Amino acid sequence: MDRRLTTPHVRRRDLLAGIAIGTLAAPAVLRAQGGAGAGPIRIGEINSYTAQPAFLGPYRNGWLLAQEQINAAGGINGRPLETVFRDDAGKPEDAVRMASELVSAEKVALLAGGYLSNVGLALGDFAAQNKVLYAASEPLTDALVWSKGNRYTFRLRPSTYMQAAMLVEEAAKLPARRWATVAPNYEYGQSAVKWFRELLKAKRPDAEFVGEQFPALGRIDAGATVQALERMRPEAIFNVTFGTDLLNFVRQGNTRGLFDGRSVASMLSGEPEYLEPLGEECPEGWIVTGYPRDDLENPVHTAFREAYRKRYEAPPRCGSVVGHDIVQAIAATLRKAGGTDTEAMVAAFEGIRFQTAYGTGEVEFRAADHQSTLGAFVGRTRLEGRTGKMVDWRYADGANYLPSDAQVREWRPQG
Template sequence: MSDSLLSLRRRMLLGGLAAGVAGHALARPAVAQGSGPIRIGEINSYTAQPAFLGPYRNGWILAQEQINAAGGINGRPLETLHRDDAGKPEDAIRIAGELVNAEKVAFIAGGYLSNVGLALGDYALQNKILYAAGEPLTDALVWSKGNRYTFRLRPSTYMQAAMLVEEAAKLPAKRWATVAPNYEYGQSAVRWFRELLQKAKPDVEFVGEQFPALGRIDAGATVQALERMRPDAIFNVTFGVDLTNFVRQGNTRGLFENRTVASMLSGEPEYLEPLGEECPEGWIVTGYPRDSLENPVHTAFREAYRKRFNEAPKCGSVVGYDLVLAIAAMLKKAGSTQTEAMVDAFEGIRYPTAYGTGEVEFRKIDHQATLGCFVGRTKLNGRIGGMVDWRYADGANYLPADDVVRGWRPQG
């Protein structure tokens, strides 16, 4: 890439990468149904999961501001009505109904916990309303319970398990234990890690598992139970406060000494940084190496985010920002806010991720985006942990074959 083109791309980000997406299809017809704002109903577990969703909302706001500053979607600004589901599926469904019926939003978006995402996906199917999911990682959202109206941005449990298995299979460890929150996300992550690792390395043995309640882990008892299993390695799926408590007790009791840990999400700054000096070293993790990810697109995003919010972005920031970019690209392609037109437009849509790793596609076959994540190892730098020896794992390379997906996903 020439210096002049790099300079242009950098200016696009600082002035608004999202504005570039908004103008990506200027030759297409204008979005129909008036000149007022395009209203989006965004539902998330803000009070239940603030570490991820505070930065997520900031990323959403930044992208929306940039798009609107550049003229919106053919002159129509984006307007988002953010609502809190408190981590309860029943609240999410009630709020979705209020947003669609009373607030007249064009579609709904968001979701964090897998059970909430599945509830919103079912609402979308039953009411024939578009649902653009950002975070829920359950595979069921796009496979066994997938439907025409639901799309998902982030790499799923299957995809992230496959990324970690690629590294875990290189280890001499044969005896594995697992620990994960006891709901769909944790159960699915363990299932796929076990299945994929045994396929890649048939001589491995899974000697036990722990499934603490989400947000209520008894870390001391969990660590003791894992220690009694005498594993060579551990697969961890806990996150947030549960992860902090698990790491603290594990460090205190020596659980991680001479043991490899493969850990989903633990390289994300919102979960890694709160560990402080207790950050374990050498864990194999999926995450976001924010401070060492240097390319013109990501650097410009990071600087724009810091300037707007006076703090560094987190993984949630990228998810919120990217989801708005994808929505903008979809609206441009649709040329309408009619549900069926937007659904058709989402299938195969491409947008440029803030990671700066290229374009991401929403696959037509299952409505899963090909956004990837970074795989590396944890390292304590001074008083805070970070990711080292990382690589970007393109999501397109960690999805099952199309014929397998067709067998998992309802047809029609």
């Protein structure tokens, strides 16, 4: 049985509207423009909704907002977008089974989604084997577009390599020389640590990595992890934990004084879905990648933020931007392709450009590796009142943190 969404971050009326979005969201304007008889363009979206609700509830809201806006404006050449959602619960084998069902039974034109890196890799392999377009929104593993990249897989978010490079740029300026690392023990965490080590050593040959901790995803023994890190006597820590693991790690680290007098560089920790739950336990001065939602003022982002607030009576999260952006990228591809032929969509996706909801300009999907140039914000954490926020931030354009086409050709399979 396919899993339906039960995350508390999605209100029931929004959930029900989303399930039926394809049949209910095709307004009269679509029929007037010749959409009658053509039918909706169906997208199969697979994600770990029940396993990672903090990010994926807002992500789905952002997706539906974009879909509603596109359909209200006439859809894709008069055809509405319709999404069939599935919940893989964080299990790669379930994601692959659902992908097969979406393609064969639901007749979707393409697949999208993915949060955990192992799930994204499984969907990428399915896409290659079955010649189905897969627009990966979130999985950050570099392998998805490099060592295991393929013609049919594209990825939106900046990868572990890219975000590690952004953090290294700031970490290299610190006086700290002795580093320890902590990351979840699966592809994403392992890749993030690998690249942070290599990129920091390239900028700071005197950097020394004195130890590492790889707790199981979602099952961190935070007390033991903090004790182990303390015994290493590092001058700085690179953290890759997120979600409840991050909360437990910060709580134990604060209690045991792990962060006293130590610098921390932390991937994703400036995203509201991970930063805000820390509340008064928010650590001070961590170097983070994230999303300074409330302080990001430009016409595009302000319009997105207000539309989201009006639709969901809540502020957007980083996941909201990712969901909104991937739908915009898919829509741009469909317009350029002129239909849903898979090979035409693949050709259109290569080099496609669209405007990100961040309002920082256009984003491009590179032909060389199918990685987008979407960037991230880099700043520091600060406790203000009873909650943490991201301050002293700057936008790091993803195009500036990607390897050259020549390097990609060495890493990526040919053909």
